[in-house]
Amino acid sequence: MTANLQGTLNLTGSQPDRHIYQMDKEKHEIALSTKELQVAYGNNVALQNADLSFERFKITSLIGASGSGKSTFLRSLNRMNDDVATVGGQIMYRGLDINSHDIDVYEMRKHIGMVFQRPNPFAKSISDNITFALKQHGMHDKKKLAEIVETSLKQAALWDEVKDDLKKSALSLSGGQQQRLVIARAIAMKPDILLLDEPASALDPISSSKIEDTLMELKKHYTIIIVTHNMQQASRISDYTAFFHAGEVIEYDLTRKIFTRPKVQLTIDYVNGNFG
Numbered sequence: 001m002t003a004n005l006q007g008t009l010n011l012t013g014s015q016p017d018r019h020i021y022q023m024d025k026e027k028h029e030i031a032l033s034t035k036e037l038q039v040a041y042g043n044n045v046a047l048q049n050a051d052l053s054f055e056r057f058k059i060t061s062l063i064g065a066s067g068s069g070k071s072t073f074l075r076s077l078n079r080m081n082d083d084v085a086t087v088g089g090q091i092m093y094r095g096l097d098i099n100s101h102d103i104d105v106y107e108m109r110k111h112i113g114m115v116f117q118r119p120n121p122f123a124k125s126i127s128d129n130i131t132f133a134l135k136q137h138g139m140h141d142k143k144k145l146a147e148i149v150e151t152s153l154k155q156a157a158l159w160d161e162v163k164d165d166l167k168k169s170a171l172s173l174s175g176g177q178q179q180r181l182v183i184a185r186a187i188a189m190k191p192d193i194l195l196l197d198e199p200a201s202a203l204d205p206i207s208s209s210k211i212e213d214t215l216m217e218l219k220k221h222y223t224i225i226i227v228t229h230n231m232q233q234a235s236r237i238s239d240y241t242a243f244f245h246a247g248e249v250i251e252y253d254l255t256r257k258i259f260t261r262p263k264v265q266l267t268i269d270y271v272n273g274n275f276g
């Protein structure tokens with residue numbers, strides 16, 4: 001399913017239609033990259049010099065101790081920090097700097113979706129959770145909406161559990177089911193990139209493992225960037241891992257290298273459980 005990669009991208013008021021996405025046939029295609037990303041909350045610089053490139057259709061984990069800047073980094077990628085922080089540097093997506101002032105943030109978030117730590121379904125039915133934003137964007141074809149509900153729930157591995165009662169309130173689902181519903185809601189928008197901030201940390205081990213399985217399936221269609229403080233989880237599911245410490249990216253490499261042969265002493269200490 002690569003329909004979301006086709007066509008033109010128009011995220012800005014000032015540069016319409018000039019940025020036609022070219023599907024890169026190279027193996028290491030970059031979906032998103034940051035250049036000298038810096039985030040300050042008032043005088044507190046919470047992130048600096050963050051240069052990371054994220055490979056398409058891979059899972060990248062962001063690990064590091066609490067307060068190291070993982071969420072700050074992730075939230076900046078879809079402009080969630082605009083109101084609370086000063087965000088400098090570039091975030092390149094399909095040839096556009098989506099950190100620039102003339103980006104249509106609302107439009108951009110259709111391409112770069114976000115899932116938070118605590119499941120946050122709307123107090124609506126299961127199907128309405130998924131169709132809500134689509135209707136807001138002007139889609140009213142009932143058959144098409146029903147199709148998207150089904151495919152999104154299937155991709156989020158929730159369909160079998162809810163298909164007989166799609167009108168049931170989302171709030172009646174378990175925490176793990178709610179989180180998969182929120183993932184389904186995000187992918188219904190057909191984003192390119194899915195950002196997840198500790199999506200399984202509030203869940204029991206079985207629900208958490210279902211989320212992991214779901215993400216492994218989803219990477220066939222989406223580029224996934226996930227914050228986790230669970231190193232086992234990072235090593236199980238991710239292709240690449242970036243280690244954050246005190247607001248900087250200390251080391252970024254293939255996950256197996258980070259966990260078996262890290263190069264930097266801070267990373268060695270962290271993955272060996274010496275701090276954090």
Ligand SMILES: Nc1ncnc2c1ncn2[C@@H]1O[C@H](COP(=O)(O)OP(=O)(O)O)[C@@H](O)[C@H]1O
Nearest residue numbers: 041046064065066067068069070071072073084
């Ligand atoms: N909304 C905010 N306002 C002020 N400071 C914040 C805010 N969010 C995070 N910070 C600060 O930024 C630093 C990094 O936090 P965060 O990105 O949440 O770390 P992590 O996700 O790695 O635990 C911390 O010092 C934290 O206190």
Ligand SMILES: [Mg+2]
Nearest residue numbers: 070071072227
């Ligand atoms: Mg965090």
